Amino acid sequence: MPELVLQLTRAGFLLLLWLFVVAALRVVRSDLFVASGLRASLPMSRRGARAARDRTPRQLVVTAGGLAGTRISLDGRPILIGRADDSTLVLDDDYASTRHARIGLQGGDWFLEDLGSTNGTYLDRAKVTGPTRVPLGVPIRIGKTVIELRS
């Protein structure tokens, strides 16, 4: 085989091999954003959402505790809070129970429910006993962690 062809095919094959790797890396990039444990999620349907926008809670924000600054977008699915690693918000807080509390949507409102935790869940200053409606911006206290709903 002529030397020139040999050289060309040699370089060409390496190029092809790397193209495969690059193509694979592009796939990796396209779903990098899902890898984190917190499920981020997406805006609700555009229609009719605008009117309700300012009063509907759309985010759950951790304002104090180890996870301060964490935000979870609300998309209608219930949020489980606790130390269990299948919780939506996994707390690393010595005062929290494995399955501590649940925040779920009923009708148009979000309700907070204590799941039999040891140290209790507080909505503002009041201890939560049954499902309690959570208004916007009112702090929910679980151990050292403080969470609130925001629009």
Place this chain on the structure above:
Amino acid sequence: MVTPVPTQDPGAQPGSVPPTKRGLELIMLAFAAIVVTTALVLVELNQPQGVTRSVLYDGAAYLALFGAAHVAVRWFAPYADPLILPCVALLNGLGLVMIHRLDLADGASAASVGDPVPAGNLPHQIAWTTFGLALFVAVLALVRDHRMLARYGYTCGLVGLAALALPGLLPSAVSEVNGAKIWLRLGGLTIQPGEFAKILIMIFVAAFLVTKRDLFTTAGRKVLGMELPRARDLAPLLAAWGISLGVLVLEKDLGTSLLFFGIVLVLIYVATERAAWLVIGLIFFLGGATVSDMIFKHVQQRVTAWINPFSDYDGAGYQMAQSLFGLGTGGVFGTGLGAGRPDLVPEAHTDFITAAIGEELGFVGLAAVLLTYLLVVMRGMRAALTVRDTFGKLLAAGLAFAIGLEVFIVVGGVTKLIPLTGLTAPFLAYGGSSLLANYILVALLLRISHAARSPAASAAPRKPVAPLAEAHTEMVQRP
């Protein structure tokens, strides 16, 4: 150019089905088939007889084989990771091409001295690949939920240990090949039970750690800012250490010993998130390594051949030295497929296949191959991160790490970074047991990544919970 599109997020859109990405897998598989066929064409081009039409059939057969595996994935694990299978296919294909190329070289050198041309290793390896893919499909079909494996944890552990220990305890006539007692000769077949034991033991350790993990996080004394575990919690790690030393002594196999200890250590680390375990493990490892270097002759030989292969060029250091010459000849861009002399390295088709690739494809090509391995490991780790149950997390992390560690040990040995061990590069190298075991491993990894990505597991809205007093009895699944 980098525009994250959040709507691609699988599992985030309530009501709509997240993409399975199987089409992507098929495209990548076709791409892998093109790369492998091109490699085959280049090898043939560099041979005196030139290219024949049969190359195309080989390429098509390869695509058909992996296409079948793809269909099985579509059927049994539609949400599995789309990258793992194509990467594995590429590695396996490149391995086949390289083995074919070495067969040609062996044939040519036999012909030049007038010996009959040897049969070659390629037909065997193709048979093993086919069988491996069949096992892959079987595992996907049988293990419909990886969590069921946790129930057989202790059984797996027992069988795994027995398989690991068996060749060491049997007489050398049955189990010894080239100094390492890791084989079982059954009629004409030789298998390496250690390769399968690796997976079984990982299942056991993962299941064991899920139930006992609180024990490992109980803090003991605090030394230098690190919380050390209590002395009695060290027992499982000590057991793993003892077993891997036993493997080293009885079976004279550094690689399996190192792999086994590494896997157990990393699983404990992943389960507890305590860096202290890694430090303790490294101390154990260094202790064991130093002592065995002082006592055992086969370890000393390896270490001497590692530190200076050229001091005994015609003896123990020959293989290593040839490998280094090969890598040096390849340089950055390699000699071109089929244009080098990788057959000068003894055992080029098994332990030293990465040296052969390094010679013909150069640093650039070998780096691409290593990146492909890294991609498989990375996707496995990603499955471990996203899957919701602890057993799945541990198992996926262990499986992915095992591939990474194995590649590190092999390539480290071939490039003289660490002493040579006798493990083979997963999927690339010639060897039935390794290929079969690694296909089982990949099937399990795909099964777990299916669980991690499928909407049923991660995004199904929970049913409204009835107050306890009114609730009916229901079946619940432990995560």
